[in-house]
Amino acid sequence: MLVLFAWMYITASAEPVSVDSGPNLLVTATMALIVFILASFASLQVSIDGKYLRIKFGYGIFQKKFSLNDILSAKTVKNHWWYGWGIRGWLWPKMRIYNVSGFDAVEIQLKNGKTYRIGTDEPKKLEEAILHAIK
Template identity: 55%
Template sequence: MHYARTQYSYLTLLLTLAAGTFFTRVYLSALAEPPSYDSGPNFLMTSIMVLIVGFLFTIASLRITIDEHHLRIRMGLGLFRKKFVLRDITSVQAVRNPWYYGQGIRKWFWPGMWIYSVSGLDAVEIELKNGKKYRIGTDEPDVVRHCILRSSPSDPS
């Protein structure tokens, strides 16, 4: 069974658009200054603006892909990605994250797990043979759980 779905954080996309618009206006204002030694766009500030907008764009979506052998997650254009071998997954369950788990990529030390999320509170929690846990945010937790169970060579609970 194959599964592929991308979830978007519309708030992050809106913030990215707002930041990009603001930075473009600042950049164009700097270009319009009369020529002098200190006028015009600053390379460092321009680089920082591009990095901020790029980072916001990178965390604005989360793609989950499941095939016969792997569960893959990719945030944005793929700067942050993770691949799990399905036969290494010992359990999978649909869960609801507390609001304070937040969005993005983070490590929670208690309970010890990595969280990948861009929008909403629903997720699937997987546990691997090595004992590591991951929570992957999705707007279809039951579908993702079902696909992992159907695609997995072993029968996780």
């Protein structure tokens, strides 16, 4: 994405000077917004406090919390490559996935029947922490 933006600026500066030459603020603002949104999915933080399991992408624009009282079970799973990365919703099997890289995840079942998968580099540690917190 950054290579595309750099290419656009280089080719724009190579054009001859005209009335419309110079930086286009709308294009620059759009590029900055896209980079800002993409950067928010660069990392995923998972934390457990006294009441909630919290997940937060990047600097916190996209976040979700689960009440520990609502979590029925947690287990380590492997995501298929086609499940993708980011925030994904699937109809079959019906679940929502929060992932930034890799295929390891922890699947949590809520008491209301909803299923979520949280991607992590240390699935066993996260599974144990969730199971310990919901006891």
